[in-house]
Amino acid sequence: MLKWLNFPEWLPENASTFGEGVDNLFVLIYWITAIVFIAVMAVLIGFMIKYRFKEGRKADYIEGSTTLEITWTAVTTVIVFGLAMLSLPQWNRLKIPSQFPSSPDDVLVQVSGKQFNWDMTYPGPDGKLGTDDDLTLENQLHVPVNKVVHVKLTSEDVIHSFFLPNMRVKQDALPGRTIDVWFDATKVGKYEIPCAELCGFGHSGMLGYLNVHTDDAYAKWVEEAWK
Ligand SMILES: [Cu+2]
Incomplete structure (x- = not known):
């Protein structure tokens, strides 16, 4: 009981x-x-x-x-x-701080929903989105543990909803708009990122993964990804 x-x-x-x-x-x-x-x-x-x-x-x-x-x-x-x-x-x-990322330690990533995947775009060594060294992965979000992760959330087609149940984050992704979201993961692990807004026939299969790494494992991932 x-x-x-x-x-x-x-x-x-x-x-x-x-x-x-x-x-x-x-x-x-x-x-x-x-x-x-x-x-x-x-x-x-x-x-x-x-x-x-x-x-x-x-x-x-x-x-x-x-x-x-x-x-x-x-x-x-x-x-x-x-x-x-x-x-x-x-x-x-x-609340999102007016200056975000608010510290150089913050991790910046753009997440874009599209039927029926999550596109995760990382800014690369220059730290800026929209440049040549950006890297886009489908459905795989990689972040270090105990760091503020700043997500620029948007959608390429219809309304999706970016849901991180373990981070207690849920935010609609709207086409034509970029919405700031943040979280700070406290435990290393692999967590699901389901789409929480009915977005079409493939909605139920729209599932990404949040990979929370130790600092070392994250550094290694970064090194591999931009080799
Ligand atoms: Cu969706």
Whole structure:
């Protein structure tokens, strides 16, 4: 039972610096809605039994209650604002700094969705996208662990959604627009990058991989890739 209640165990493994905050908010909202759902269902079933059909009983005429309406509107408003306040620090952490990449250590990569692949374009030794030494790989994103990765996200055709479940990142990719996304992986490993927006007949097979390397393995990959 206790294991069952240990909610984050159900979620994909968290390997992101801001993942824990996202999970905490998710779990809190989950329990609030679960408790409200159970309470509403209990009242509904109770009333179904209590007020079931009885021969000869006349229906009551009910006019409604302004006090009750004000109360439940106020209570839900307070809960929604409370959650908004709790999520503010999360939003601030996820915010893109105006200068990005904000440190020379940051890793820059362009990710472009297209039916039905993810194109990962790396800037190469000059650190600039759109130059001759760029390298584009299909569906393979390589990053070092414990570094801020700055993704310039776009799409070549329709709307896709760049989903990194283990990084707690999900962002739509829109044609004609570049959207900044970032994450900082805390664990070495290979993670999935599914497309999370129905984008055509091949949508379900649109799957990329995020390869998080140690610093040494990443340096080796860079060396191999631009040989
Ligand atoms: Cu897609």
